[in-house]
Amino acid sequence: MTDRTDLRTDRRVDRALLLTFDDRHVREWAAVAPLFARHEARVTFFVCEPDRLDGDEVRMLRRLADDGHTVGCHGLRHERATDFVAAHGAGAYLDREVVPALESLRRLGFPARSFAYPCSARDESTDRLLLALFERLRGGLPAGRRADPSLADELHVPAAELASRRVLPGCSVDSGRGGVAYDDDLTGVETALRRTADEGGATTLYAHCVADAHEANHVAPARLEGLLGLAADLSLPCVGFDELP
């Protein structure tokens, strides 16, 4: 059996499922660490409000990072980048929303080399701003399209572009929010995963809390099992943002 450290340092990632989780659901993420381990999956946690993590949450997040997962930045107060810049300017956005979040994560021991846009709100000018601070950014595609096979045309990043593309589109795989259940049909997501396995490159997915029911956006553990099982069947590694070339 290959040591995980060897996997991270020796194997060049040429195809990947990038499974990501947003906001600050550290307890629920830590609870499914065994599920990730069972599938040899490493994922990315994009954390907002890092200054509001309690001691237990910091320890859990460190443990997840020690397991090989990536911790990235999701802003200090979950501000929508485009709205904040329009209202207060680019300098204020960096000074009040981004740099304090990044510094807080780094003080806690997380390098946070990638950033996920809250609510996927971005444009080319916010990309330019943030790419001065981060190696990669994650945006989003409309979740309403996830049943549509043509979603894969935008969601799948081709192998030839994997090293150079610094803004990766993601698609939600959340199961629901509060009492609202989202459409179960993930045909577009599955199409993108099959194409990634066949042709190389990457497909990025995102969710929030991990639970069967939660007031916030959440993905059911059974759905994660299904997605990671499909990736395993396709021999598609699930890796964190920090493992990309």
Ligand SMILES: [Zn+2]
């Ligand atoms: Zn968020």
